[in-house]
Amino acid sequence: MSSLRKRKFDVLVIGAGGGGLRAALQLARVEASVAVVSKVFPTRSHTVAAQGGINAALANALPDNWHWHMYDTVKGSDYLGDQDAIEYMCRAASHLVIELEHAGVPFSRQNNGKIYQRPFGGQSQNFGGEQAARTCAAADRTGHAILHTLYQQNIQARTHFFDEYFAIDLISNGDGIILGAVALEISTGEPIIIEARCTLLATGGAAQIFRTNTNARINTGDGMGMVLRAGIPLQDMEFFQFHPTGIAGRGMLITEGARGEGGYLINKEGERFMERYAPNARDLASRDVVSRAIATEVREGRGCGPQGDHVLLKVDHLGEGVVARKLPGIRELARTFLHLDPANTPIPVFPTAHYTMGGIPTNRDGQVVAPFSLGPEEAIPGLYAAGECACVSVHGANRLGGNSLLDIVVFGRAAANHIADHLQHSRYHLPLNEESIERALGRLARWDKRCDGESVAQLRRELQQTMEHYCGVFRTKDVLAEGVERVLALEQRLQNAVLTDHSKIFNTARIEALELENMMEVAIATVCSALAREESRGAHSRIDFPERNDEQWLKHSLFFKQGRRLDYKPVRTKPLTVDSFPSKPRVY
Amino acid sequence: MRFSIYRYNPEVNGGPYMQEYQLKGIDPSMMLRDALLRIKEQDETLVFRHSCGEGVCGSDAININGRNGLGCITPLASLKQPIEVRPLPGMPVIRDLVVDMDRFFEHYRSIKPYLVAHDPEPEVERLQTPEQRDRLDGLYECILCGCCTTFCPSFWWNPDGFRGPAALLQSWRFLADSRDQATAERLSELEGPYRLFRCRSIMNCVEVCPKGLNPAKAIGRIRQMMLKHIL
Ligand SMILES: Cc1cc2nc3c(=O)[nH]c(=O)nc-3n(C[C@H](O)[C@H](O)[C@H](O)COP(=O)(O)OP(=O)(O)OC[C@H]3O[C@@H](n4cnc5c(N)ncnc54)[C@H](O)[C@@H]3O)c2cc1C
Ligand code: SF4
Ligand code: SF4
Ligand code: FES
Numbered sequence: 001m002s003s004l005r006k007r008k009f010d011v012l013v014i015g016a017g018g019g020g021l022r023a024a025l026q027l028a029r030v031e032a033s034v035a036v037v038s039k040v041f042p043t044r045s046h047t048v049a050a051q052g053g054i055n056a057a058l059a060n061a062l063p064d065n066w067h068w069h070m071y072d073t074v075k076g077s078d079y080l081g082d083q084d085a086i087e088y089m090c091r092a093a094s095h096l097v098i099e100l101e102h103a104g105v106p107f108s109r110q111n112n113g114k115i116y117q118r119p120f121g122g123q124s125q126n127f128g129g130e131q132a133a134r135t136c137a138a139a140d141r142t143g144h145a146i147l148h149t150l151y152q153q154n155i156q157a158r159t160h161f162f163d164e165y166f167a168i169d170l171i172s173n174g175d176g177i178i179l180g181a182v183a184l185e186i187s188t189g190e191p192i193i194i195e196a197r198c199t200l201l202a203t204g205g206a207a208q209i210f211r212t213n214t215n216a217r218i219n220t221g222d223g224m225g226m227v228l229r230a231g232i233p234l235q236d237m238e239f240f241q242f243h244p245t246g247i248a249g250r251g252m253l254i255t256e257g258a259r260g261e262g263g264y265l266i267n268k269e270g271e272r273f274m275e276r277y278a279p280n281a282r283d284l285a286s287r288d289v290v291s292r293a294i295a296t297e298v299r300e301g302r303g304c305g306p307q308g309d310h311v312l313l314k315v316d317h318l319g320e321g322v323v324a325r326k327l328p329g330i331r332e333l334a335r336t337f338l339h340l341d342p343a344n345t346p347i348p349v350f351p352t353a354h355y356t357m358g359g360i361p362t363n364r365d366g367q368v369v370a371p372f373s374l375g376p377e378e379a380i381p382g383l384y385a386a387g388e389c390a391c392v393s394v395h396g397a398n399r400l401g402g403n404s405l406l407d408i409v410v411f412g413r414a415a416a417n418h419i420a421d422h423l424q425h426s427r428y429h430l431p432l433n434e435e436s437i438e439r440a441l442g443r444l445a446r447w448d449k450r451c452d453g454e455s456v457a458q459l460r461r462e463l464q465q466t467m468e469h470y471c472g473v474f475r476t477k478d479v480l481a482e483g484v485e486r487v488l489a490l491e492q493r494l495q496n497a498v499l500t501d502h503s504k505i506f507n508t509a510r511i512e513a514l515e516l517e518n519m520m521e522v523a524i525a526t527v528c529s530a531l532a533r534e535e536s537r538g539a540h541s542r543i544d545f546p547e548r549n550d551e552q553w554l555k556h557s558l559f560f561k562q563g564r565r566l567d568y569k570p571v572r573t574k575p576l577t578v579d580s581f582p583s584k585p586r587v588y
Numbered sequence: 589m590r591f592s593i594y595r596y597n598p599e600v601n602g603g604p605y606m607q608e609y610q611l612k613g614i615d616p617s618m619m620l621r622d623a624l625l626r627i628k629e630q631d632e633t634l635v636f637r638h639s640c641g642e643g644v645c646g647s648d649a650i651n652i653n654g655r656n657g658l659g660c661i662t663p664l665a666s667l668k669q670p671i672e673v674r675p676l677p678g679m680p681v682i683r684d685l686v687v688d689m690d691r692f693f694e695h696y697r698s699i700k701p702y703l704v705a706h707d708p709e710p711e712v713e714r715l716q717t718p719e720q721r722d723r724l725d726g727l728y729e730c731i732l733c734g735c736c737t738t739f740c741p742s743f744w745w746n747p748d749g750f751r752g753p754a755a756l757l758q759s760w761r762f763l764a765d766s767r768d769q770a771t772a773e774r775l776s777e778l779e780g781p782y783r784l785f786r787c788r789s790i791m792n793c794v795e796v797c798p799k800g801l802n803p804a805k806a807i808g809r810i811r812q813m814m815l816k817h818i819l
Contacts, residue, residue, distance in 0.1 A: 040637075040647065041693075041732075043732055044639050044645040044647045046645075048640070048731075049642070049644050049645070098713050101713040101714065102703075102705070102714065103702075104702060104703030104762075104767070106765070107713075108718075109716050109717065109718045109720075109721045111717075111718060113715030113716055114713060138728075141729060144644060144729070144731070148728070149702075149703075155697050155701065155702060156700075187688075216639040216640040217638060217640075217641065252641075252642050329644075333643075336642075336643065455629070455632070457628070457629045457632075501633045503599050505597060505598060506686050508635050509633070
């Protein structure tokens with residue numbers, strides 16, 4: 001072990017998506033020494049794929065204010081979101097979006113020169129009134145524009161990057177204080193210990209656990225796996241967002257911005273069916289509502305195509321000009337993958353696994369919190385999380401489009417601020433516990449085994465199919481129970497899986513094996529949490545429990561790996577300064 | 589479907605070689621990346637980068653039948669067989685199709701790829717007309733895949749001196765931005781015979797850019813601006 005390379009920093013940020021980069025930038029301002037570790041070059045992080053935009057009540061296009069944004073977010077969350085965190089986020093939004101503009105993000109513009117804003121799903125004026133236009137956009141490449149700008153700012157700030165390093169596991173002092181991580185330098189296959197007084201997880205989402213998804217190959221829930229192995233629970237994992245408009249059968253995302261610009265969905269009869277499901281908001285109802293509507297249309301035989309397995313998204317009536325200026329990215333996608341031009345032909349779409357609402361439980365300051373001895377929200381010393389891997393929770397049971405890019409910059413910054421403060425008080429590095437290092441190295445060594453066994457690719461495929469089949473848009477007890485059994489059987493088989501490539505240099509087979517272990521942890525947490533929650537709320541729709549049940553279930557789930565135990569904690573319904581929004585029936 | 593793929597693992601091979609693979613039952617509308625993943629299922633030792641699968645992350649730039657492109661948006665049907673896949677030309681190979689991109693990113697960093705503004709920041713956004721913003725179209729969309737720079741003969745001959753089309757496109761992205769106030773610094777950084785002026789307008793960059801961007805035109809614009817600046 002002494003032969004291992006070791007580096008020491010004040011702060012270790014794991015993940016170089018929007019969340020990690022925003023945090024690193026904030027820390028550069030206080031002159032902390034920061035290491036940013038990413039398994040891919042920073043601009044390859046999946047924030048780059050975000051299309052539609054980022055929410056802030058700038059009121060550039062229509063009247064707006066942060067309090068309306070807050071109302072929409074609470075309602076969108078199906079009242080499971082924590083209202084203190086939601087207030088914090090919505091209040092910070094305008095300032096942080098302006099700051100992104102100052103940093104160089106090439107936002108699209110209105111004629112008066114201000115940032116262009118488009119309507120998105122679940123947005124209203126005046127607490128449930130007319131449609132609002134709150135989503136700030138750089139055409140339909142907003143994530144790309146934001147990620148590249150944040151990376152550029154970090155170049156200027158001379159942030160220290162460890163590009164193409166794969167974080168394996170957290171390390172500690174043996175007494176619950178997190179002190180960094182063991183990572184693998186992918187190009188050499190050498191492990192390295194990165195010691196830090198504070199560690200921030202910003203590892204992104206996990207939609208790769210589903211077969212058809214909008215996510216990149218790298219979105220395997222690594223940070224969530226690390227946290228579970230460290231004995232910390234994951235929160236609200238049953239709430240997985242299925243985006244209504246993935247390209248049918250393939251998964252690439254067609255942004256909600258397509259509907260924001262005036263596009264709409266039709267079934268095989270040419271009917272604009274959303275009018276039946278959401279008479280007011282129609283195609284711009286919340287994502288859970290639209291996804292269920294599409295799945296219902298298909299199940300009831302009104303799907304399009306020879307198999308009747310999708311519906312159509314029309315934007316052709318908007319005219320070539322709007323499609324070219326406002327939706328160039330999705331036009332390119334449709335041309336490449338479907339050989340059609342959305343300016344002339346409707347796009348076949350179907351709900352597709354998209355966003356992990358659940359994740360690592362944190363408070364508003366990004367501190368990871370869990371119930372141990374001192375109550376439900378005890379901070380784990382030295383450990384922070386932000387972005388899609390975290391659960392603050394601002395999205396509750398259903399995230400609104402445009403709120404995640406906001407979440408990552410707001411809470412990436414908030415976590416960094418708290419870290420900066422913490423560094424003032426804890427000046428020294430604590431001694432490492434050897435055992436935690438050995439455990440991380442053991443995860444690596446396990447894949448050196450040379451014998452017969454199943455391949456990682458095979459198990460990965462089966463896991464993705466199982467999750468899609470047994471934990472999809474509509475759920476029941478029987479199906480979920482079978483899902484749990486099947487996923488656990490796969491976990492058993494994973495113990496005996498082997499690699500055939502044992503080389504060190506850029507061994508991506510080994511990386512995929514480590515990723516599959518994380519996916520497995522996340523999948524188990526997801527399906528177990530889903531089986532336990534006997535109500536329908538937001539993205540979690542139980543056919544056997546079709547109603548929301550606030551009396552029993554207005555609470556967050558916490559899943560522990562050890563003993564596959566579930567625990568619950570109350571929702572924070574009290575905002576910071578305003579009155580709370582009491583739970584109401586949710587209609588759009 | 590037949591493939592011929594460049595293989596090299598410095599741990600085990602004395603030198604690079606081409607390996608043949610066959611895949612059966614392949615739908616030609618599939619993308620090359622999907623085929624490479626199938627091959628990897630048969631032979632785990634084949635190594636390549638990839639992530640988003642939709643042409644936005646820039647991970648999987650490779651040389652396909654002699655031309656640079658992204659595996660994830662190159663349909664198999666468009667390719668002559670055996671499909672020959674090699675790492676990006678002119679870059680040190682780490683293993684198989686994975687190259688060391690350090691020099692590419694050094695050039696990127698050297699052009700100061702960030703907005704520089706000296707005026708105090710207003711309370712609200714800086715205003716920009718839609719027309720001013722339109723000038724950034726075709727520039728900011730670059731995904732830093734490296735297809736262009738590693739296909740540019742001027743870069744092969746002067747990999748240290750010439751910034752290469754990708755970095756220069758980004759330099760123009762900031763020069764063209766009405767909000768940027770570092771025009772003079774940016775231009776003077778590019779002076780001299782190499783950094784900018786090695787471009788011989790061979791247009792390889794334009795031909796291979798998977799995002800349809802035009803670095804050669806951007807380079808022309810920088811030259812014009814430089815002339816005006818000197819006069
Ligand atoms: C197609 C698509 C479109 C979207 N559009 C929008 C939109 O319009 N508006 C909106 O608000 N939201 C949108 N979202 C959601 C939003 O983009 C994401 O939730 C958000 O970008 C996540 O950012 P992040 O920083 O948390 O993680 P990511 O950007 O996913 O970054 C994760 C980082 O962690 C690193 N990492 C992970 N594991 C490891 C490991 N083991 N070791 C080292 N590094 C690791 C990765 O390399 C990467 O750098 C969209 C999502 C998708 C998929
Ligand atoms: S036009 Fe200039 S930059 Fe582009 S390939 Fe030719 S020499 Fe290189
Ligand atoms: S200009 Fe085009 S080819 Fe060159 S790096 Fe950018 S996206 Fe790739
Ligand atoms: S995998 Fe992202 S560009 Fe091809």
